[in-house]
Amino acid sequence: MTAISVKNLSIVFGEDENETKVLDAVSFDVEKGEVFGLVGESGSGKSTVLRCIAGLYTHWTGEILIDGQPVGAQLTKERCRKIQMVFQDPYGSLHPKHTVQTTLAAPLRIHGIGDSDRRITEVLRDVGLAPHLRFRYPHQLSGGQRQRVAIARALILRPFILLLDEPTSALDVSVQAEVLNVLSDIRDREGLTYLLVSHDLAVIGHMCRRLAVMQQGLIEEVVDYADLSGSRAQKAYSRMLFDASHHYDRSMANDITAARQAGGGTVHGA
Amino acid sequence: MGRFFKRNKIKRAAQSLASVLVTLLLLVTLTFFLGQVMPVDVVSRLVGPDADQATYQATYERLGLDQPIIVQFGIYISRMLQGDFGTALLTGHQVLDDIVRVFPATIELGTLALLIGAGIGVPLGVLAAVQRNRPADHIIRVVTLLGHSVPIFWIGLMGLLLFYSYLGWVGGGGRVEIYYDGLVETRTGLLLVDSLLAGDTEVFWSAVRHIILPATVLGYASMASLCRLTRSFMIDQLSQEYVTAARVKGVSEWNVIWHHAFRNIRVQLLTVIALTYGSMLEGAVLIETIFAWPGFGQYLTNNLLLGDMNAIMVCVLLVGVIFITLNMLADLLYKIFDPRTVQ
């Protein structure tokens, strides 16, 4: 059973001379209960894929199926209860003037769900946040705590798909471990489906079995992590990505430079 | 690809031109119809408060006021499109002639005022930002705020009293000693320029003596806001990482402030200055009154109070054109001077 199925997803930004095709016929499937990884260098379109699926962009073309059902471009309340998203930057994804309580109560009110007090207590426990933090403002929380609040906000509507856009890249290593643990725990308990974006392959490796490698709006390939780490990836690009994540190695750097120079400049225009 | 690109350029230019025209048309329409509800009765102005009914009626019809408003509006617009802006109802002067005379007077005053205001306000703002929350900052704040919160006529009259009446350093009302009026040929309408072009230094110095005080007073009033804006722009910039980077390079503090931080606010500042300039046109009324300066602000206000719609319409149009031009100029400045907007 597929939880998310993306077929030929394309999207274009800007108009006239600024027009750029950010996603070009992206297709992949995510099974129910799976943690699916999405890697690729900066600007390759990872976040854009997530935003299309979540319903934050409306001008894409192609097909997106959630739970077997095709979804339209518009964001409906129904869709909100199926899919939620956690953003990259815990500092920018919480409303600076809302307390944790306000942040978590808002979705419940929108969807007319009662019993909010119990729900909030529960979800805070699930993400491992001490109850006394409930009335704090974001600026009174650490980065890790904020990201937990963001996760709690995503969970409070009990979706079954969670889109994670680099949930730990703004966090410290020690905090990253805590957040990743929380995510694993929740998935084990609730059987959620995750679509995890990261450019840290170690994180992907820790969480996922399968992943898609993206480059410049295209899916290079979808591989098993085991194959990737075992140097059995099809594409050279994927292998290079993996190797470069490993450690610093002078000769590898030279190889990359050589490959880059063969393959075109690094100067971006507009 | 190249042709495509060009066509887009043209399309965009046409679009912005169209939107400017729409704004101007709206402006004229709005003014015209506001004029209808305005409580000023030109006819009674013309015939005097004690005139009898017949006189009143005759004048009323002579001005075409008995026609339906729509017809009046149509006639007006079509005349205007033919370049005929009409004569002022009350004085019978060609409005365009009046404008050509009063407008340069205000431009001259406003420009000098702005030079003074910006010339002092901007460096003070930079200084205040650098010295943020230190005594210098507080002193600058109070001094500039004075210009902002003291009635301008007070400063103007006190200036006249001190520098004109007691000390005799500057000239009194008007653009020049009245008996020099009309001695130099009008080329640009800017008396300082015209007198120099004509090589008449006597008139030039008289003009300088007359403009310096009103320009300073007007400049002082605009200095406050320019100073505060400069300060807040600079504070933003000084906390940027590239400023630290410049310090890391060992760049002197002077260069950090002027070559790095200030360079980044130039365009922003120019925009603000451009808009300040625009608002000076109308804002100079009080100064123009006190200094008997035959400028645009007074002209507009007088005509407003007298209800001379023909003159008002042209003034509004002019203010609109200027505002829009300044706006577009500011955009252009961004395009030219801010590399971030260059394709």
Place this chain on the structure above:
Amino acid sequence: MSAQASEVPAKRKKVAFLDREATSVTEAFLQRLLVGVHTFLSNGLAVAGLSIILLLIAVAAFAPWIATHDPNLQNLSMALKPPSSVNWFGTDEYGRDIFSRIVYGSRVTLYIVTLVTITVGPIGLIVGTVSGYYGGTVDMIVMRITDLFLAFPGLILTLTFVAILGPGLEQAVLAIALTGWPAIARLARAETMTIRSSDYIAAARLQGASSLRIIFGSIIPVCMSSVIVRLTLGMASVILTAAGLGFLGLGAQPPTPEWGAMTSAGREYMLDSWWLVTAPGVAIMVVSLAFNLFGDGLRDVLDPKSK
């Protein structure tokens, strides 16, 4: 959150309350408020500004007890007397006591300030945020209209407005508001445009929040602080503009002791009787200075950008 901070608490009692964990939204809000107040209070100049404003309010409230004379009582034989022990700030051309008029005038000033704030603020805020949030055609139309208002000589608007509603302080103030909102709208719009693309707005949308809810619940609270700051900083010019309208006979009607009207009426006597303009002029200056200082202090508390 590492616990390495070895802070030396400055004021024990306050710290105790602030360090306590909030147990309700109200308490959290209160704590934040207190921290803000504390930040504000440690800015000496801002406190000075606030004190003057409080003083203004007190003077306005207790005007009948503070004033030494009836502000409108004329005594033409006492006209234009310089300050003395009887008339602390002298008398005006009708022999009215200027000190008492300034005391009562504080009510008018407060009234103007409040009226402008409660009209310009909400209109500008709503127009700006709506246009900034929706963008596109809505934005274009709204911005054209703001442009129109900005390009339009304010005096014409005011005159028309007064024509429709008749002369008076309220009308003049509403006219000021009418010309004042575009600036606020632009500010709010610019801010909304940066907020609009932020993740927390995306998150709110993902939770199914309607546009209205987002604008009122999420965007306005954020824009509010800079709008408030801008409004307080603009108070001085509001007071002066009201005075300018009074000068044209469009503002406060006599004998209302409005400070601006007092300065412009006193203008005629300025060269001989300096106190006529000086006393209300100083009052305007002090109050606008106060609002400016207060605004700057508020900025430090409310506006995260300047920190």
Place this chain on the structure above:
Amino acid sequence: MSSTPRASDAAAVQMPLIEARDLRVAFQMQRGVFQAIRGVSFSLGQEKLAIVGESGSGKSTVGRAIMRLNPPSAIVTAERLAFKDVDLLSASRKELRRLRGRHISMIMQDPKYSLNPVATVGEQIAEAYRTHHKVSNREARERALTMLEAVQIRSPKRVYDLYPHQVSGGMGQRIMIAMMLISDPEVLIADEPTSALDVTVRLQILAILDDMVKERGLGMIFISHDLNLVRSFCDRVIIMYAGRIVETVAAADLDNVQHPYSRGLLNSLPRLDQKRDRLPVIQRDDSWLEAV
């Protein structure tokens, strides 16, 4: 403080480039004073010295203290804080300006914010040179172009006239490096120079830095929180916690660190090669706050 001997000066080789003894930095806060660095001592020779630690442990503050670039609210004290024989604490502003860029340089984390957006990158590099050398514009330009080439930018002439927003992150970081090294400093402080970059670009940048250190023989302080990276890139590692050094080890011995905090840092990293169900989380201990 007459002249600062160059690194090549034989007599000065033993003298550490940077020496810090009992460095303390405190920040004046709204409510009291906050001790960010609480007695840090180390010395830097011609080597790659890493400083690692969690966020807020004071890594950047140490780097900035050496450059004397802390904000005015910072109170910096030390028994000794010196560049060679120049006492950085008592140095005048003018002297500091002479040192900055010329003798000690710093690469900052994010090229996007660290380059002046309205000046061309070439101009900014040339400025760094001209600040310390009395040369013509032309010569400064030549220098800058050479430097751009040295950091492996392929068409320096073209790049010289680009504005920061027109270059990619990786290129921006190279430009930063060029700018900071053009005056041939002896000490380079790199504050998380690669954390904003993609893995592949990161490798390239590190390679360039590596070459520079090798070729020019400078001493480098490399601030990072990526232990895997530090292990393979640096010579020595300082591990910081809460404004103190908990441990200093050779990079090669990083896997054998003793302090529980250091161990915790290492363990909490997800590994590319081994799969674990849960990542161990650091269990903090108040005793770590005390001196080691």
Place this chain on the structure above:
Amino acid sequence: AATPEDQLVIGVSLVNMLSLDPSAMSGRESMEMNSNVYDQLVEADPVKLGTYHPRLAKSWEIADDHMSITFKLRDDVTFNSGNPLTAEDFIWSFWRAFKLGIGGSTLRVYGYTVENIPELVTAPDPHTVVIRLPKPNDPMLLIDAIASTGVLMVIDKKLALEHAKDGDEGQGWLTTNSAGSGPYVLRSWQANNSVILERSDNYWGEAPKLRRIIYRHMPESQTKRLALQRGDIDIGMGMAVSDITALQTDAKLKTAEVRSGNVYYLAASMKDEKYADKNVRLALRHLIDYEGINNTILPFYGKLLQRPVPHGLSGALPDPMYKFDPELAKKYLAEAGYPDGFSTTIRVLAESPFVNIATAIQASLAQGGIKAEILTGNGDQVYGAMRARDFELIVGRGGDRNGSNAYSALLSLVYNPNNADDAKLFTLQAWRTSFQSKEINTLLETALLEPDAEKQKKMYEDIQLLYEELVPSLQSISLSYSTVVYQADLVDYVPHPFENTRYRDTHKQR
């Protein structure tokens, strides 16, 4: 810096200067300028009211039936264009004023229209003009009108018609050019800046001593004051009381007070139920601080006047000396059924001294228990309301502007032949305030035609006493004066009460 010896600089507000065409002008400044550019048949003496001197007319003769006047014109007068000035020019100018449909209110009241002028005004020969009266009237009033209204200034018909366009009789051109026979020609008029008159080289009389007369727009009184003190202007007009007071001590400066026929008044509308009550009007009469207003607000600009006919004119009576007496007023109010007073509004121009008077009256009314709210506005709003007869109280200025005879003063203040709203007798203050007394109307009509001066005088006095007793809706407070301040070195400068000040003899003695 002293002004040049052969130029006269006048500081004055030119805001209300509307036109310089004699047939179209209104306003004091244009009148004065044109008095130096154009000539009239006769001139009024600036000091001795009711005395007229020959100008273009050498002499004149009133027919025995009092129905026509014959003027003999000088034959040596040429316009500045060189064209000779003949009776034809006068008749054309007269007709033109009516043709253009502006001005000429007084003459309209006397019965002239654009149609009847050609038959009533004739020229038996080029240097004789016969003006017949359309209806019985006092011929002296016509002479007065010739001397005091601009519409009867003589325009160079030939020159004007050369510049005529679309049948405007040269109006467009005459706005900024002059076609007169006076000692000066209009050199330039820049709205809101200046008007410059230049000595004419072709003047038929003795050449004036001053080469130029410059009117400089100076709206701000204090600016004028400083300029006077520094000698930058020679004459300051329309200055504020405080500034004139301050300049009194300056030995280099002189002050001249010039009377006019206008009165400052407090008017109530008798259409308003409250003011229809005589007792309320009596109360109003005693709720004005006449003394305070005249001494504090109106020095230099007004002198106490409580009756319709200005002092000094034949038929004037001494003031009844009403006093501010709140107790008495309260008694009247109580009788009228308003023991606790009432609320009302005062409309007033937003200008000094009108606002100041209104504010003073507001305060004194309050002492009688009447709470008045002041509504300021511009001329159209204030006098517009008055013309529409829709107001409660108005503080204003009006009456016969020149104040040269008792009849005109009474006509404008007390006469109202038709009290209907649609009568639109705008020029009559009595109509505006809805005051009508048939008896007064008849008396005035009879007095006008009374040939015996003594009897006429008595009748004018009787009208006033009757008016007094009826308690009119308009209470005059003060006779309006205007004051100019000028440099003491000006010689032969005599400000004229009809704004006919002529500068042909004025010069400077340094």
